[in-house]
Every structure is written in structure tokens, then in C-alpha cells.
Amino acid sequence: MVAKLDDLPIRDDLKGRKPYGAPQLAVPVALNVNENTHRIPEEVAVDIIGRLAAAVLDINRYPDREFLALRNALANYLGADLKAENIWAANGSNEVLQHIFQAFGGPGRSSLGFGPTYSMYALIAQGTGTIYVDAPRLDRYELSPELIREAILEHKPNIVMLCSPNNPTGTPLSLSCIEAAYEAVTEATGGVVVVDEAYAEFGGNTEVSAINLLEGRERLLISRTMSKAFAFAGARVGYLAADPAVIDALRLVRLPYHLSSFTQAAAEAALDHASTMLATVNDIRFQRDRIMLELKDLGLDPYRSDSNFVLFGGLEDPNGVFEALLAKGVLIRNVGIPGTLRVSAGTEAETSAFLEALRQVLKK
Structure with a gap:
């Protein structure tokens, strides 16, 4: 006999919910x-295939748990004097965000987003037992430093989610908004500010990135992905830039050897051809x-x-x-x-x- 979902002893807060889907x-x-x-491009595909073929010869061994070669490649791509110790990566930026919620959220803690925004924020919060508050945006889905500050001081979240540019509206986000969020959350709870820059490469001014605000802000986390601009959606590679202490926190919640040898090899090849890929x-x-x-x-x-x-x-x-x-x-x-x-x-x-x-x- 085939059971129905409602017949299973799932958590009460998951009952009646629907998974993410498109x-x-x-x-x-x-x-x-x-x-x-x-x-x-074909030349990149050929390089990736060659590296996957090399990786398969040692597939009986676990991959590099710390994926140092990939982290160095990502640091070089981002620039801003970042080092491998500033970089984290996972199977898509969704897993990066899940690691963040596992490390800094959880029961008794809360997160704040500004809706409409990426629907996975609320789903990841729910999956980690983190309260999620959806604060409203201004007209035409814009944000201002004042609105962000007021919402943070009102709700006192442990995690602030800022999508830059915003999905699903495409709305750009100014650096002043990110600075205001960091100042407000420092005052309110000492929590973290996460800037989701999944679409950063498509901006009119790609230098307007939270990456430039990292220095001196140890609780600022910038999430990126190779799915969009790098045309690498099927490879599932997301990454994060932050203070090394943040990276140490994410190590506490990640699964062992979470990035396969194939994933690491393919991503390293793509990054070696970054200008061609972009x-x-x-x-x-x-x-x-x-x-x-x-x-x-x-x-x-x-x-x-x-x-x-x-x-x-x-x-x-x-x-x-x-x-x-x-x-x-x-x-x-x-x-x-x-x-x-x-x-x-x-x-x-x-x-x-x-x-x-x-x-x-x-x-x-």
C-alpha cells in the first residue's frame, strides 16, 4: 500500500506545504x-571534459574536502584582494544559503527579507526552523536605506536577506542600502547581512557590488552563483565571499565532502576560461x-x-x-x-x- 504524505509523521510546520517548483x-x-x-563555448566544453576524465581516474577517493583549488580560483575571479579563506562554495547558491541559515538561524532565531523576493529564502528558513519575516517594499518594489533600517530595528532579525538585484523583480540595490542594513543589524542584534548577488554580472555597473564593502564588516556575507552569467546552471555551483570566521562557521554545518570531484573539476575549468564564459x-x-x-x-x-x-x-x-x-x-x-x-x-x-x-x- 502506498502511503500519502499526510499519513507520514512529518513535522507539523511542514504539513500542507508545497516544495519549490517551476x-x-x-x-x-x-x-x-x-x-x-x-x-x-566548445573550447571550454572540451577542457571540462578533459578534466572530468582525469578526475574519474581517482573517483574511488573522496574529493578535496576543503576544495582549495576551487576557492583560490573563485577568489581570483572576484578580486578585491580576497583569498581562499574568504571563499565558500556549495551545490548551487541555494545550498550556500542553507548553510548560512543552519549556522546563524534555527529555532528561536529569525530572518528578514523584503518581498516580493526570492521564494527560497522563506523555504530555507522554514526548513531550518528559522522564523521568516517578509517586510514590504516601496512603490515599484524599490528599497531605501530608511525603509531597511526601520524594518530591521522593528523586527530585530538574526539574518537579513538582501537580493541584489532582486528576484523576481530585477530591482537594483544601492550600496547605501547594504551599509544601512549592516549598521542597523549591528545595532539591533549583532546578526548577519546576506547579500544575494546571483545576477550581479548583468548589472549596468558591475563595480556596484557588496564585495567592495567586505573590509571591516565581518558579518557581511555575499552569495554568488555560476548558474547565471557563467551558463553553468546544470553544474550546480554557488559560492560565498565573507570573513574567514564566517567560513569556519559554515564548516560546522556542511556535510562531509559536499562538493564532488566532478563539480570541482568542472568549475575550475570554467573559471580558467572566465572571459570566454562571460x-x-x-x-x-x-x-x-x-x-x-x-x-x-x-x-x-x-x-x-x-x-x-x-x-x-x-x-x-x-x-x-x-x-x-x-x-x-x-x-x-x-x-x-x-x-x-x-x-x-x-x-x-x-x-x-x-x-x-x-x-x-x-x-x-
Whole structure:
């Protein structure tokens, strides 16, 4: 007899919950989960395959538990005088965030985000027994130092989550907002501030990064990923830059040998070809800005975005538009914000297919 989920003795706070999920459908144009839709260059693929082949010869042995070669490569990529001891990595930035919540959250502790924002923050908080508070944003989903400070002093969180640029809205975040958050949480609880820079490489000014604020702020944590700009979503590599003491804290909660030999080898190869891997970023920015301009021409309302996607409003029936686009082979995302849909910036051909399909749908 097959049991139902409700028949199992799961935790009370998990009953009735749904796991994170986005549609995985076989369609000609998939622009729903903010992937880099460009394939990695052949020369990089060849190097990765060679390193995986070398790694398999020693696959009977555990991988480097401290993944020092990868941490050095990530430190070199980020610059800012960072060293391996400033770097952590895991299977996607979601696991990095889970490590943070395991180390600094937990029962009796709380976290604060500014919604709408990345839905995994609340799910990871829940999974670690951490209270999650969703504070509201300003008009058009913007944030200000004053609003951030007020929310932190009111709720006194142990973990503050700032998504920069924000997912699912694409909203950029100023360094002054991050500075205000750090000052306020220092005053309120002495907790940590986590800046999620998953889409940082797509910003208009890539030097506006929390990486530049690390010095002297031992409780500031910057999460990054190779999934987006590096077109490495299937490899599952996320990483973190922080004070070495933070890295020591994350060691306390990680599983042994959590990064496989294959993951380490593939990521090191990709980082050795960073400039080649990131060659598509400018084109993605161009397609994003093109989408915003053409959406305005269609009478819709795109929100400003420093990411590789655009949230747009002005839709009376977003689910109807979503379904009509899907019927034309174009998959985008309904993130649940009333009157809106979200679309990733794809290749020129994918972007053109989306815009043409949308024109046809809106004419009906």
C-alpha cells in the first residue's frame, strides 16, 4: 500500500506545504527560470571534459574536502584582494544559503527579507526552523536605506536577506542600502547581512557590488552563483565571499565532502576560461533592454532591471497570457505578483520569438 504524505509523521510546520517548483516543459523557447540560454563555448566544453576524465581516474577517493583549488580560483575571479579563506562554495547558491541559515538561524532565531523576493529564502528558513519575516517594499518594489533600517530595528532579525538585484523583480540595490542594513543589524542584534548577488554580472555597473564593502564588516556575507552569467546552471555551483570566521562557521554545518570531484573539476575549468564564459553577458543585457523597450511599445509596464530577466505589468489576465504564449511554444513565468509576468532574456532568436508571440497574443 502506498502511503500519502499526510499519513507520514512529518513535522507539523511542514504539513500542507508545497516544495519549490517551476514548470519543466519541453518547449521551443524556455524563458522561465532565468537561465543563460546560450550554450557554453566548445573550447571550454572540451577542457571540462578533459578534466572530468582525469578526475574519474581517482573517483574511488573522496574529493578535496576543503576544495582549495576551487576557492583560490573563485577568489581570483572576484578580486578585491580576497583569498581562499574568504571563499565558500556549495551545490548551487541555494545550498550556500542553507548553510548560512543552519549556522546563524534555527529555532528561536529569525530572518528578514523584503518581498516580493526570492521564494527560497522563506523555504530555507522554514526548513531550518528559522522564523521568516517578509517586510514590504516601496512603490515599484524599490528599497531605501530608511525603509531597511526601520524594518530591521522593528523586527530585530538574526539574518537579513538582501537580493541584489532582486528576484523576481530585477530591482537594483544601492550600496547605501547594504551599509544601512549592516549598521542597523549591528545595532539591533549583532546578526548577519546576506547579500544575494546571483545576477550581479548583468548589472549596468558591475563595480556596484557588496564585495567592495567586505573590509571591516565581518558579518557581511555575499552569495554568488555560476548558474547565471557563467551558463553553468546544470553544474550546480554557488559560492560565498565573507570573513574567514564566517567560513569556519559554515564548516560546522556542511556535510562531509559536499562538493564532488566532478563539480570541482568542472568549475575550475570554467573559471580558467572566465572571459570566454562571460562573453554572452553583454548580449543578454542588450536583449533585456530590448525587451523592456518593446514591452513599453506594446503598452505594458516593465520594471527596471539589472538582471537577466524582466518583470512586466499592465496585464489584465496574466495567466491567460501565460497560457496563450505556452500554446505558441514560449514558456515564461507567472511569479504570482498580480497583473505581471516575468521573462528571461534569451538569445536574439528566443527574444524575437517571445516578442512576436506576445504581440499576437495581445492583439486577440
